[in-house]
Amino acid sequence: MTTRTPNFTGWRAVILSEEDGNTDRLRRQFGLLGISASLQWTPLAVADLPDLVLIDADRGWDELLPISDIAPACPVVALLGSEAPGRIAFALRHGAGAIIPKPVAASAVYPALVLAASVHAERVEARRRIAHLEERLKLRPIVFAAVARLAGERHVDEERAYAILRDCAMRRRMPIEQLAAFFLGGSETLREVG
Incomplete structure (x- = not known):
């Protein structure tokens, strides 16, 4: 699959985290990339999914992000400062295509967004191909x-x-x-x- 580096201008992101220095650095970088970002520490509404989700994997809980790795509806990036296997598993279970380590460094944001968008596009294409093959198999x-x-x-x-x-x-x-x-x-x- 040929992957192009996305242009994030006009994207809408939701950061599922409590406000701190990491979220401040994220929002500053998002502003430079043309991404409008909102911050919330309440469960994300499935009806109003943004173009990109960042989730604090250190403190997040399952209901915070009601999408899973099976079919994430948008690219997901985990904010992770812990090496705990359970927190890494949480990030993977919620479809994280990339991780931004905490404390957030400005230079880590763009590569993580590109990686998450690429992984998401590959997942969407794989689901499409699997559905096509399953249909042919039924016939x-x-x-x-x-x-x-x-x-x-x-x-x-x-x-x-x-x-x-x-x-x-x-x-x-x-x-x-x-x-x-x-x-x-x-x-x-x-x-x-x-």
Whole structure:
């Protein structure tokens, strides 16, 4: 996957933390990057998700960020000053794509945001590809049924019937599952193969 460095101008971020020197440094860096940031120490509303979430992984609790690593809706960055395995697991469980160590150094902010945005984009693309493959997998019985019918009609073995179906699909530039469904539905006779 080719990744471009994002331009964060116009992004809206929520920092889930209590106000301290770290949050001051974050907001100052965000201002330089064109990101508008708000600070809150109450659970994030799912209905109003920002473009980016930063969460204090040292002190955060599960309900603070109601999204998970399975499908984070936006890039997540963890603010972490602890090496405690439980706090690192908390950050991962909530979809953190990057960590900014505490105390926050200005030079750590931009790379962490780029990394989190990149990881999030890869996750979104992976979910899309998995959904596509799962859909095709659900249609495999249709392909098997079409192969069996074609083998019976043309008096060929299943390997040859599959090759016929595959070649027709490739010639017509359509998924084999779609051609198999047309064939089984009677709207396609596959005339071009003897």
